[in-house]
Amino acid sequence: MIRGTNGIAALGLVLLTGSLAFAQAPAGGGQRGAQAPPPPMTNLQIFPKDAQRQQVLATMQAFTQSLGVQCNYCHVQEGRGGRNDMASDEKQTKKTARQMMVLAREINEKLPTAVSKSADATTRVGCATCHRGVAVPKQITDIVTDAAAGGGASAGLARFRELRERYFGGQSYDFSEGSLIAIAQRANQAQKADDALAYLQANLEFYPKSARTYQTMAQIKNGKGDKDGAIKDLEKAVELDPNNNQAKMMLQQLKG
Ligand code: HEC
Numbered sequence: 302m303i304r305g306t307n308g309i310a311a312l313g314l315v316l317l318t319g320s321l322a323f324a325q326a327p328a329g330g331g332q333r334g335a336q337a338p339p340p341p342m343t344n345l346q347i348f349p350k351d352a353q354r355q356q357v358l359a360t361m362q363a364f365t366q367s368l369g370v371q372c373n374y375c376h377v378q379e380g381r382g383g384r385n386d387m388a389s390d391e392k393q394t395k396k397t398a399r400q401m402m403v404l405a406r407e408i409n410e411k412l413p414t415a416v417s418k419s420a421d422a423t424t425r426v427g428c429a430t431c432h433r434g435v436a437v438p439k440q441i442t443d444i445v446t447d448a449a450a451g452g453g454a455s456a457g458l459a460r461f462r463e464l465r466e467r468y469f470g471g472q473s474y475d476f477s478e479g480s481l482i483a484i485a486q487r488a489n490q491a492q493k494a495d496d497a498l499a500y501l502q503a504n505l506e507f508y509p510k511s512a513r514t515y516q517t518m519a520q521i522k523n524g525k526g527d528k529d530g531a532i533k534d535l536e537k538a539v540e541l542d543p544n545n546n547q548a549k550m551m552l553q554q555l556k557g
């Protein structure tokens with residue numbers, strides 16, 4: 302009896318709140334009966350022209366999450382008192398996003414053949430597959446190396462710390478033990494051994510027990526002719542990871 306009515310009322314409330322949230326009704330403006338329906342969508346070029354609004358908005362939510370941005374990253378949306386024109390194409394990011402939709406579609410069309418699977422059994426590539434929560438999905442090794450090209454290892458490390466501060470724990474960037482080691486190896490290959498050592502030293506702040514970090518330091522120091530330093534680092538690497546045969550062998554060689 303009353304129960305059923307309550308259930309329906311509750312459902313109605315949920316639906317109403319939901320639609321209000323989408324329409325972004327001004328606070329305190331409720332209880333006036335039906336909201337004006339949202340304007341029809343007028344500029345769909347990738348979605349079918351007659352796409353359901355809910356379906357478009359669900360995709361839009363996924364866009365914001367995949368790229369770690371808000372609606373106004375792509376849309377003219379200034380809120381109350383400002384311009385709000387979701388159909389406008391004046392932001393380059395929106396135009397790029399359209400091309401990205403086409404790109405993702407093309408990848409998904411070609412993927413089943415590439416992996417010799419049926420379309421059903423093939424993993425789908427979405428925005429998040431590449432973007433992982435950032436608008437420009439660049440690898441952290443590239444970002445740090447680029448920063449260091451201008452200001453050396455200290456600039457590279459500053460950038461690394463900044464990103465770590467903001468993104469640690471998420472999927473946007475790799476902050477695992479191997480990340481600064483890879484960055485260091487790249488610097489070393491570019492004849493910047495001191496930069497490489499600075500990266501590895503910083504890595505020990507985050508991973509004080511990283512035998513791999515000490516081992517890489519040893520390789521670089523040895524390359525610079527600092528045999529004593531290399532031996533010390535290798536001893537530390539073996540102490541931390543007694544099963545590290547590579548470090549043991551290097552140590553034997555260096556000790557002669
Ligand atoms: C990464 C860029 C991007 C983000 C972020 C984004 N959108 Fe969109 N949006 C687009 C693109 C691209 C289209 C056009 C799709 C097409 O041409 O079929 C679009 C279309 C729309 C439309 C249809 C407009 C019309 O009249 O044609 C609406 C409504 C909309 N978005 C709402 C939103 C909302 C709400 C958010 C935030 C939750 C959002 N969008 C976030 C890129 C974005």
Ligand code: HEC
Pocket residue numbers: 364368394395397398401402404405426427428429430431432436437438
């Ligand atoms: C195959 C990987 C891949 C997929 C899938 C992908 N993107 Fe991208 N996207 C990139 C890369 C890489 C860039 C950065 C290019 C550059 O500026 O150097 C980028 C750039 C962008 C930009 C411009 C960012 C800026 O500020 O310059 C937008 C917007 C964007 N993507 C939206 C999307 C959306 C929406 C989707 C899903 C429909 C998507 N992307 C799917 C790889 C991808």
